[in-house]
Amino acid sequence: GAVVSQHPSWVICKSGTSVKIECRSLDFQATTMFWYRQFPKQSLMLMATSNEGSKATYEQGVEKDKFLINHASLTLSTLTVTSAHPEDSSFYICSARAGPAGLVTGELFFGEGSRLTVL
């Protein structure tokens, strides 16, 4: 199956710093990528949808200035958590959809996730 690689797997940072998480589709072109956040024992909450070459669409309640998403190419999307605070500590997971077949089935391929801990 298609592979999505996420990096880093885990990161610890100090409060007030920014952290960048990368999401790469290794063997397919991802026309659309989705970023999810998951708190312990909770569901995956969609943060934003990003399409290559255009601005990301954020879900209600997600601060776009705090969570910067860039989908610069068909194989790479990045999420930058700016001025991170302890409440931003979470498991961040990206997923990618391959088009055009993926557009019909909606099948998503998930990255391994990135665990962010803000001290």
Added chain:
Amino acid sequence: QQPVQSPQAVILREGEDAVINCSSSKALYSVHWYRQKHGEAPVFLMILLKGGEQKGHEKISASFNEKKQQSSLYLTASQLSYSGTYFCGTSYNQGGKLIFGQGTELSVKP
């Protein structure tokens, strides 16, 4: 718009069967099922598109009732490896975003 899953948790003995339900208040285009182990990313199980189809994967199968806007995941003769949290994800149109239910925690005991 978040789909509702039931039950929230279930404990099984190895070899027993389980059913996990996923209901939506809106008409569905597709339902996706995933299993997640603690600390790991979700693992894809299957997708069902509208049309009332049923799919199977070894001892795990699922149905999609378009009229009732719900899907059910069937786990038969459960194995220890089936333990984890099961999520259904729903989309409401072709190419639409996937919204996940709150999850069902399944524990299979020896």
